[in-house]
Amino acid sequence: MTTEQRVRRAAVKLFADKGFHGTGIRDLAQEAGISSASLYHYMGTKEELLSGIMRECLDRLLLGARRATGGVADPRQRLVSLVALHVLAHALQPAETRVVDNEVHALSAATRRQIVALRDEYEQLWSAAIDDGIRRGGFTTPEPAVTRLALLEMCSGVARWYSPRGPVELDRLAGHYTGLALRMLGSADHECPAGLDTARKVLSDVWGKTL
Amino acid sequence: MTTEQRVRRAAVKLFADKGFHGTGIRDLAQEAGISSASLYHYMGTKEELLSGIMRECLDRLLLGARRATGGVADPRQRLVSLVALHVLAHALQPAETRVVDNEVHALSAATRRQIVALRDEYEQLWSAAIDDGIRRGGFTTPEPAVTRLALLEMCSGVARWYSPRGPVELDRLAGHYTGLALRMLGSADHECPAGLDTARKVLSDVWGKTL
Amino acid sequence: MTTEQRVRRAAVKLFADKGFHGTGIRDLAQEAGISSASLYHYMGTKEELLSGIMRECLDRLLLGARRATGGVADPRQRLVSLVALHVLAHALQPAETRVVDNEVHALSAATRRQIVALRDEYEQLWSAAIDDGIRRGGFTTPEPAVTRLALLEMCSGVARWYSPRGPVELDRLAGHYTGLALRMLGSADHECPAGLDTARKVLSDVWGKTL
Amino acid sequence: MTTEQRVRRAAVKLFADKGFHGTGIRDLAQEAGISSASLYHYMGTKEELLSGIMRECLDRLLLGARRATGGVADPRQRLVSLVALHVLAHALQPAETRVVDNEVHALSAATRRQIVALRDEYEQLWSAAIDDGIRRGGFTTPEPAVTRLALLEMCSGVARWYSPRGPVELDRLAGHYTGLALRMLGSADHECPAGLDTARKVLSDVWGKTL
DNA sequence: AATGAATGAGGATTCATTCAT
């Protein structure tokens, strides 16, 4: 593992645990195993380190979501893939995703705009799947916008509590959440193996992780 | 409004917006409209200010949840009341609840234990309702513990996006979320007016707010 | 003497002796007799301290020069007053003026523009006196612009070597320099008591110093 | 051009523009077009780089002044040569001479002594010419010591404003300044072609520059 | 010869907190 990776990893861990402002440059250095001056060989500003982490995480999520939904006609399948991918990403990389979810306020205005734009683009894929599903996929829900937010928050929450050492396996977790999502959307059928398969494949391609 | 309230309010706002570590004592003073030295007439430590906010918020939530569920036999009604109350509290006091949800890491170990204990006690009421509901209320869900967490995260998420200036009214919001919850729990019926009524009443009694 | 004055004085001394970049915030604090944190009760940035010193010094010089030349018809007298005032100011406040002369490079672009504008305005008074003197005051010099610069550098140099503990008294010093200036400008007469008197008066009015 | 020369040149430029303490080792490296580590193949300490520049510049000035005055009986001619040489050196090498004039404070005590000794030796030649000129060269000035300082500051100032892109040619500039000097010293005749010629010759011999 | 990597010391500035007034 390169030193740069060690720095990145230290930052992800500490930013997730103690927050950006709660993490000192000395904490980062100690966690990375180098001096605080050496830190600056591998990063720009502390804030650039943060935004880099966020961008990478969101880029990957967006790429995965696009791969999982691109060319898929069935909105139910798209939605299931999105949910599964989101849940798996948050369960596998809880630190990264918590940083993305919680530390936006620490960004400068300019960078914040970029990050929020990425997130909006990502959520747009959810909106499309939900709206399509209502039109022609058997979804029934008043206030689809509210339901979308409820879904997203529910799935993102996984990063706040999931532990690989717990009793629930990842595959089962994803299946459970897709079931919840389909129920929330009033779908008659609560399963969609195709969507789950797609998510597994994308997870392997984009994150390099196999369940 | 007393100065103490002004300080409390300033802290809630800033801790919610910029995080505990991102908020300086001078920021607090400016927002409260007094000098940073005067601040210390109305608070102990900065951390005590934080824990006070959290405790009060959680105390109220716990009190409300107890009142809403105490003596209620039907687990479906209890669950609906809990969801509605949680959603309403988070929509009405988004700043307070975001502080509770996001700034636990800033607490000292001792205080954190107390706060987490309160939260656990609160979540215990949810667990009870769900477990009872599975046993004898028509709930069907594998992994009830996961479902509980999904529910809580979904409902807490309201504080992150709800705006009173948006198109959705509070009463409708609560109804929507209780519906989502009942769907997630596989309940045959997706409504429970009694549970909503209880929540409204408790909200008035404990929070002093009427919809 | 107020603490703010002590800070200002410390800065003037150290900036003059060791340069802006050669002076640390801790040096300033020590010289002012307070802690480096307390320093920030009495100043903004270190650079603002610098620009403040420069502005005040240049403001006074400009004010003095205007008072000494305003309404004076004879360009010879004006020039003599300017030289005398400049020399006296630099002899009496060598530290301040050396800061003005040597530390412009340490200013930010925006502030530098303001300071240079003040200096240009000041030098404009010299140009006017010299040009007028050539036209109708008996001055003869090729390249009046060069002569102006030579005069200014010669007079400013006083701040680099004059010591009140040396053998030359201030009044005599001013007289000597006005003589040199008139010679440089080819003036037939090398004295101009009126100009010197004006300078003495302005020095008393604007600087509050009497020879 | 060797790398060492490039380093030297970079240092001269940056020390002159931003001061010794305002110039970082990284600035030097960038300006020289090498890495900051490589810098240390061509220099000792940053301070040694500074003192080297000063010494070389002063050595050359001293050597030139000696050649220009050695064996010249007429103090008027000696003075004119000194003025011309000084002005030309400062106009041709404004950066070097500004470093010599402005950065003495950045030297360590020991090195400073050496540099100041060189400068004193150099100024001694001026003193001698002036004093001799008073005794038997037609110079008249009260306070010859003050006049010497005035002359030196006036001539050194050239480095602060002269631009080869300006309207005044070097030869003319030197002539103008020798004229000013002779006027300041009360010399009846304001020209001395022999002194100027000597200066030109020495400039060619010692600096390798032809006007 | 050249340089990435490394760092202890120090740069300016802000921190939360206390206290005399």
Add this chain to the structure above:
DNA sequence: CATGAATGAATCCTCATTCAT
């Protein structure tokens, strides 16, 4: 009650310099 003044400790970051490669 209110606050200017004060500060030790900490903030992020850059410094000049060394060294293994």
